[in-house]
Amino acid sequence: xxxxxxxxxxxxxxxxxxxxxxxxxxxxxxxxxxxxxxxxxxxxxxxxxxxxxxxxxxxxxxxxxxxxxxxxxxxxxxxxxxxxxxxxxxxxxxxxxxxxxxxxxxxxxxxxxxxxxxxxxxxxxxxxxxxxxxxxxxxxxxxxxxxxxxxxxxxxxxxxxxxxxxxxxxxxxxxxxxxxxxxxxxxxxxxxxxxxxxxxxxxxxxxxxxxxxxxxxxxxxxxxxxxxxxxxxxxxxxxxxxxxxxxxxxxxxxxxxxxxxxx
Ligand SMILES: NC(=O)c1ccc[n+]([C@@H]2O[C@H](COP(=O)([O-])OP(=O)(O)OC[C@H]3O[C@@H](n4cnc5c(N)ncnc54)[C@H](OP(=O)(O)O)[C@@H]3O)[C@@H](O)[C@H]2O)c1
Numbered sequence: 001x002x003x004x005x006x007x008x009x010x011x012x013x014x015x016x017x018x019x020x021x022x023x024x025x026x027x028x029x030x031x032x033x034x035x036x037x038x039x040x041x042x043x044x045x046x047x048x049x050x051x052x053x054x055x056x057x058x059x060x061x062x063x064x065x066x067x068x069x070x071x072x073x074x075x076x077x078x079x080x081x082x083x084x085x086x087x088x089x090x091x092x093x094x095x096x097x098x099x100x101x102x103x104x105x106x107x108x109x110x111x112x113x114x115x116x117x118x119x120x121x122x123x124x125x126x127x128x129x130x131x132x133x134x135x136x137x138x139x140x141x142x143x144x145x146x147x148x149x150x151x152x153x154x155x156x157x158x159x160x161x162x163x164x165x166x167x168x169x170x171x172x173x174x175x176x177x178x179x180x181x182x183x184x185x186x187x188x189x190x191x192x193x194x195x196x197x198x199x200x201x202x203x204x205x206x207x208x209x210x211x212x213x214x215x216x217x218x219x220x221x222x223x224x225x226x227x228x229x230x231x232x233x234x235x236x237x238x239x240x241x242x243x244x245x246x247x248x249x250x251x252x253x254x255x256x257x258x259x260x261x262x263x
Pocket of ligand 1 (some may be wrong): 006066
């Protein structure tokens with residue numbers, strides 16, 4: 001089984017190393033910047049390619065792991081017939097690949113993946129979609145060698161999962177970054193928050209997040225909320241984020257708080 005990886009970024013890099021570990025032969029790595037292709041290809045013993053016209057016609061599976069808006073552009077330049085064509089996106093429809101191969105599908109790794117951060121691919125849920133039963137058989141065979149956490153979803157369900165991932169991961173991480181920058185400005189050590197960040201993530205592994213919300217907003221403690229907003233003076237966007245999320249928490253738990261008061 002021979003594989004071509006198109007892309008050399010976060011997903012392409014971790015996927016390529018995981019496939020090599022599973023003893024697949026990566027024939028070529030493409031990146032529009034040849035030095036990027038070379039960097040990844042050298043590490044996994046593949047041929048680096050900087051021009052799509054040099055992609056082999058003879059691989060079994062072609063995996064596109066480029067920026068979402070470049071998927072069609074890359075797919076349209078590939079010399080495919082019945083070879084399997086996959087993309088790795090959370091929110092791009094599988095059917096965008098239909099014009100370019102008879103056999104296509106999606107392999108979406110549901111994880112936050114950064115090139116420079118180590119990743120155990122066997123713990124990454126893989127969200128799969130297939131154009132037909134032959135693709136299903138071949139891709140499942142490959143996917144199970146990467147991770148036992150395999151799920152089959154259609155494009156709409158996968159897009160919902162991706163949206164959930166953006167909220168749970170990307171937005172949380174951005175709030176860590178805001179907290180980090182705010183505390184640095186006030187010369188307070190962000191690292192003191194790390195046990196709290198860790199406990200927050202651990203807690204929701206065992207509990208419904210709705211049931212373990214804490215903080216001034218869930219108590220509707222408007223005095224503290226106003227003091228915090230005053231501390232954010234000069235950072236309009238941080239104030240808006242704080243206020244918007246606080247208001248939504250207050251609104252959500254207001255009914256419950258009222259009930260508790262009357263009990
Ligand atoms: N990172 C994640 O956490 C994650 C998780 C699951 C799924 N995904 C999905 O995986 C895909 C790749 O994401 P990523 O995070 O690996 O991206 P990335 O690290 O930003 O890498 C983007 C890649 O796209 C290439 N590229 C950008 N524009 C291009 C164009 N016009 N033509 C050809 N190549 C182009 C870049 O090539 P150059 O380096 O040569 O510029 C680079 O190889 C996306 O569909 C993303 O939604 C990402």
